[in-house]
Amino acid sequence: MTPRVAVAGASGYAGGEILRLLASHPGVEIGAVTARTSAGRTLGEVHPHLTSLADRVLEETTADTLAGHEAVLLALPHGRSAALADALPPHTPVIDCGADFRLRDPADWRRFYGSEHAGSWPYGLPELPGARAELRNATRVAVPGCFPTAATLALFPAHAARLVEPEAVVVAASGTSGAGRALRPHLLGAEVMGSMTPYGVGGGHRHTPELVQNLSRAAGERVTVSFTPTLAPMPRGILVTCSARLRPGTAADGGEEEVRAVFEAAYADEPFVRLLPPGRWPSTASVLGSNTALVQIAVDPAARRLVCVGAIDNLTKGTAGGAVQCMNLALGLPEGLGLPVNGTAP
Amino acid sequence: MTPRVAVAGASGYAGGEILRLLASHPGVEIGAVTARTSAGRTLGEVHPHLTSLADRVLEETTADTLAGHEAVLLALPHGRSAALADALPPHTPVIDCGADFRLRDPADWRRFYGSEHAGSWPYGLPELPGARAELRNATRVAVPGCFPTAATLALFPAHAARLVEPEAVVVAASGTSGAGRALRPHLLGAEVMGSMTPYGVGGGHRHTPELVQNLSRAAGERVTVSFTPTLAPMPRGILVTCSARLRPGTAADGGEEEVRAVFEAAYADEPFVRLLPPGRWPSTASVLGSNTALVQIAVDPAARRLVCVGAIDNLTKGTAGGAVQCMNLALGLPEGLGLPVNGTAP
């Protein structure tokens, strides 16, 4: 029997993208679709692009409406997942797109989110060493944040292979859907079109500790991360430009072969990460609507740094696609089922 | 056995979109992929978003490379299709995205294209009355232009039902991919971003006679069309704003119920045309990457005009999606196979 999947928080951008992917997913059926203030409205009103689901009505997000499904995907504001998850059967896979269960260190949580730590769940980035086994048939999964997904995929092989010093600099550009659907003046179209601006500069962005956690785990040592996100004039997409100082022994000849070999090995069997051939660079347009991460590297011999660039769609691989990938693993389905690898361009 | 399909002119935007759709089409297999000046390059270089086809190499566009397929899709510059089609077996379905075989009147062709008319093929807009039967198992199909697709779908039921006078005014906004991939100064990103500008004003655009042909055929009388395309600062999408003077008897009470009923009947069973509920308006974002046309109508009692608005993705329903829809019909496959109905938004 086809598993039925519920989606909570379906009125936001992440929820809409989950529904877009599930609507053409051949291995699951969409069950309850819930929201809070938008409950009672149709999906046609809330997500006019979801033509095939236009007449579906959003229900209230409660444990009751979410019960009785083979999996539940949560796309809620931070801090709302724990209570719901507690009310769902422990054997029902719950895939949480929120931040609540991503961080392992309660002090990190308190410092960046200001509330009590709810705990930590298996971290839903199957491409990290050892992660896939943990995620297969998992019943609780914390889907990574969009920036950590992009920057971790672009950088972690270098840290894991100790090619670079444990100090990364990450500058990211994100489409404005990354800021969500909340009404804030600086997100008005007239403000964002034609403009780039940074935010959360100086280590204050909530994705910083998650990135530190990922890279430190890969490196087996504490990695510091200087992370600066910027808002770019596009609806979707993340481009991360990451760099770290080369260790004295790495790329001593100034060439990139050694580094490339490490990245090739890391991604040889990954269906959703593609290391580009030399000389070509990732663009966010190339991954629009897809679950693909494009990665490229360059050695800067003069500055003695390794530069790693990655591009993802923040709503697909960065959120909803990552969640469906984890859901597939949790339900024992083929990992890539229903997930596009080709972008929609131009 | 799965039919193998060749794509000629695969390096352009239309060709790339055809490949994107075919790559996830469950009923066909991609055969030869050909180009002219890009022959020898990989699809990864030419269409970096087509990750699943990145290593495929473009062959030369010749009758030989296209031979031996169950269907051939042509995405060539105008004037190149006839010679190729002649060299292909008459029973092999050839789906032509070019203009060569769209117009029935040789005088129209000569006036707008300046060369000899190659002839006319079945017109690939299945939603037109009577068209679907002609397209099923057809061996030659002329896929409509992007603007005529949008404007015909938005307007034809009104003309067919004689709700309006035979004089339509159509103003269209198109994303810049509609102008193709040729290098022209006014298509540079710095020129188009933040700017709208018209072109082909005064009846000079080549899609004008095609639109006249479609609406006249629907109306059973000669319809004149004032058509003005504009270039909009977006990569994809067409929004058509059409209007025509209401006939004296139509909407005499100023209400739109009568008109709505006509449009509802016209589109009740169409999988790719959706008449929106009252009060909601089509947007190009809602159809991005999908084969859906969204349509809405309004009666303007003061101006005594019917306004019909339609939105499509110029590269999908407007070109490549329409072509695949016709290919499905030609091959006897379900009409909607492999064609997304949901857009990718925001």
Add this chain to the structure above:
Amino acid sequence: MTPRVAVAGASGYAGGEILRLLASHPGVEIGAVTARTSAGRTLGEVHPHLTSLADRVLEETTADTLAGHEAVLLALPHGRSAALADALPPHTPVIDCGADFRLRDPADWRRFYGSEHAGSWPYGLPELPGARAELRNATRVAVPGCFPTAATLALFPAHAARLVEPEAVVVAASGTSGAGRALRPHLLGAEVMGSMTPYGVGGGHRHTPELVQNLSRAAGERVTVSFTPTLAPMPRGILVTCSARLRPGTAADGGEEEVRAVFEAAYADEPFVRLLPPGRWPSTASVLGSNTALVQIAVDPAARRLVCVGAIDNLTKGTAGGAVQCMNLALGLPEGLGLPVNGTAP
């Protein structure tokens, strides 16, 4: 002594543009700058582009703060101007960017705005026949709406010369700043980028009666207008595509010379309207930040219609620039003082 000018409603987009123009205006000095909910904040916070005024503090919008200036510019939401204007000395020029005093027919006002009509002031479009004399040294001026400015300038000479039938069709594309700074979901950057969508279709937009008023006045007969505005993915700019049926005697040979001569005569001495040479078309990028309106015309002999296209910056010529032009006239300054004619492009 340099006249001091107050600006009320300075926190919105129109208010910000007025300040941008006044900051480099050689003939006036900026006096009180007021707002409602933003009172107490600095201009640096509210309009970060106004570097030269960054430390100015917004005062409360009251008759008291506005008193004692040589002119007062109002950029308030509709319905707020009358009370303020009444409290200002009758000899102090008040230039109102709101709609309150634009319409002459109280029935129009009630139908489109739903409240009591406050009256009508001299209409601030100096380019209309007879208008300039009325505006010179005027003490109360109603600045036109952005769409009526663009469409009136593109069309009125044709109606005034009776070249066309009294039935105009106007389709306009506007940058999203035209919708103001209010927080509405469909104005979020992620929604508007890459998308075009219509609104107020079927005659419902509040600028319709203003346009009817202008064209009827020019024609000396009642002109009906089918007006459809669309929201375009750009911060600023309006492109209007207007057309009307040619009268039987006009352009009988299908040529446009006769029409062009009429437009050339109409704009020969206008500093802010430029009829482009044949074959070139207005773009909104060309007028960004300037007070210029670019106009072009084409005769469509097959459809027997005249197509007139106009481009303005909705915030400059369409609002703030128009207001400063009227302020200059009211204060007896040279009409074009402080008003840029060149756009900022690309």
Add this chain to the structure above:
Amino acid sequence: MTPRVAVAGASGYAGGEILRLLASHPGVEIGAVTARTSAGRTLGEVHPHLTSLADRVLEETTADTLAGHEAVLLALPHGRSAALADALPPHTPVIDCGADFRLRDPADWRRFYGSEHAGSWPYGLPELPGARAELRNATRVAVPGCFPTAATLALFPAHAARLVEPEAVVVAASGTSGAGRALRPHLLGAEVMGSMTPYGVGGGHRHTPELVQNLSRAAGERVTVSFTPTLAPMPRGILVTCSARLRPGTAADGGEEEVRAVFEAAYADEPFVRLLPPGRWPSTASVLGSNTALVQIAVDPAARRLVCVGAIDNLTKGTAGGAVQCMNLALGLPEGLGLPVNGTAP
């Protein structure tokens, strides 16, 4: 008598911006306006936004057409300036927007430009310590590149005060006008809208040695720079996100006061650089069309790095505005004459 200024290379984006600024400059008059392949065309054709100069005809770029002016501004492709400058009188100020005379080290020039070094001229960034005196009444000036302008202004006070280690990481986002007006496939509107992509990664961009030169000079020691430019979906604007490791003694308490004081001192008297108040961040929209650079800093205590962000308009402060600023100094005019400090937003 008002000095007459010639502009060579007037058909490109930099040339167009120079003309836009000069057209409203109260202290100079535009003399010869020259180009190569566009010679004979009007400015109205080439730069449709320059309404006030629409009928001016572009002359051939030769020493003869440029002779007899009080100053000459060159906006030519790299490698063309030397020959022209040699043919102009040595006492006539020549302000070169090209790269030819920016670098002091011939080896740098050869490595990044592959030809013989033409020499070095006074470097036209008046904000650098000691530069202004050298530029006043200078007869030859090399205007900085757009990226070096932005990054130098954002970073140099930190290096000059030895707050940071001599290793800077600079990630820049540029509007696509920065790539010039040449026709290249990746600059088509359909490719750039909605997309971000890096280029010249790994130290290969030609602005790298210029940035190293500037920061090293400010620091009094060799500074290495890892520079990654990215192409952003906007016509204009540069946002630079720069960071460098704090020296052990700097910001030992994790606070930013000490750093802020250094930047405040550096920019206290600069008319075109504004250090924003704490908590506000530069955006490219805020400086559109202006000669202003907005700068902000943050200390990241966890990563022990100083992050400096700067925003400029690449065509104004980054090229043409910087050139006019230098021209003013060279002609003995007030440095800021004719240069807007306020951006055009939203």
